[in-house]
Amino acid sequence: MSSANDDKANGTANKAAGKVKEAAGKVTGNDKTEAKGQAQQAKGDLQKGKGDLKDSIKK
Template identity: 75%
Template structure:
């Protein structure tokens, strides 16, 4: 099982990669690539939130 810090780092990386992918899709006119970038950003946001929740729970214990 990954730690909160690992999830937060992975989430941040996914968000960044998604932004790049979305921008590339806009530049090339590829709606598919742009959509994939948006999905990857959303995945990153969820991962980051999961990491924050894990860290919050760990602090309470």
């Protein structure tokens, strides 16, 4: 099981990578890449939320 800090770090990384993909999709006019970037950002939000939840349970 991953730690809260791991979840938060992975979430932040996924959000950043998703933003890059989304921007690349917009620049190139590739709707599929743009959508993948948005999905990856959503995944990052969920991972970060999972880490936050783990932290709040510990307290």
